[in-house]
Amino acid sequence: MKLSIVIPAKDEEQGLALTLPRLLDAYPEAEIIVVNDGSSDGTGEVCRQHGVKTVDHPYSKGNGAAIKSGARCATGDYIVFMDGDGQHSPADVEKLLYKVAEGYDMVVGARTSRDDQASLARWSANSLYNWLASWMVNRKIDDLTSGFRIVNRRKFLSFLYLLPNGFSYPTTSTMAFFRAGYSVGFVPIVVAKRLGKSHISVLRDGVRFFLIIFKIGTLYSPLKVYFPMAVLVSGLGIANYIVANIASGAWRFTNMSTLLILSGMIIFLIGLLAEQLTNLQYKDSEEEL
Structure with missing residues (x-):
């Protein structure tokens, strides 16, 4: 060798x-x-x-x-x-x-x-x-x-x-x-x-070291990072919906609960897209070998 x-x-x-x-x-x-x-x-x-x-x-x-x-x-x-x-x-x-x-x-x-x-x-x-x-x-x-x-x-x-x-x-x-x-x-x-x-x-x-934490996730499996964040944000939206409606007695979506749930969905979709792009990135590397 x-x-x-x-x-x-x-x-x-x-x-x-x-x-x-x-x-x-x-x-x-x-x-x-x-x-x-x-x-x-x-x-x-x-x-x-x-x-x-x-x-x-x-x-x-x-x-x-x-x-x-x-x-x-x-x-x-x-x-x-x-x-x-x-x-x-x-x-x-x-x-x-x-x-x-x-x-x-x-x-x-x-x-x-x-x-x-x-x-x-x-x-x-x-x-x-x-x-x-x-x-x-x-x-x-x-x-x-x-x-x-x-x-x-x-x-x-x-x-x-x-x-x-x-x-x-x-x-x-x-x-x-x-x-x-x-x-x-x-x-x-x-x-x-x-x-x-x-x-x-x-x-x-x-700041650069802090960004490395996010880079770790995007290099390996972006969805493994984005999915928990999406669940957390959407969960806060659902919790806000339940608490607000128990307090008011009128069961309807508030602006905050709607915003949080939609934000969670967007985070999930971004993670899904990043996962697919990562797969393509490593596929190109394997072809070079």
Whole structure:
């Protein structure tokens, strides 16, 4: 099995100086690709010193865009994605390889505990994502947002158009693989303290992380999200109808009850349409394979 290792990097000079020598020692035959996402430090120089392949972005396009550039450039049968900030240990790549040998199309390195740098808000958000995604796919998801994973390159490329340019590529790719019926596994890993400054801002990215929750649903099965909302809104309309008419004694629909019931019906129809569009979207991906 030919292996490619893709590392997205923006100003990760310190982390790469630690990670690249260890990767080269452990996997001398692997294709190592660093995607330099518009770095302003010595990231490019560190890559040249270690003789690894680089893909240079003229300006920062985002973590997801770097992942897509690296995947297009990779030639291996499987691609390992890992961060360049020193958090992911090259020794854990072996764990992913053992799991993929069991027949998995994607294996995710699941963080076993909250690392020192993860704020309580980020850790809580990740726990919420894991719970919601597990409910959507009816299978326990240990870590939805981990950037340390191995994927079948051919299958991953078929979903490349779905991936955003920002930081939510792990969520999108994981749910896409589940939706397509591919095998997704998890192995426990321990992350180290990141080297350098984090590029994630809780304030700036708060709304984006909130939107990921809805994206999880629309990627896997939109109707599973829209139908409970439709039942809830319509149920409020029926409850309003009953309470209002008991109070007035005149059994007729009020404006509010009518509005709520019709809103529930519209939400259901939107979910039904989204479900059909999602089926067509994944049908196109299967045809590309």
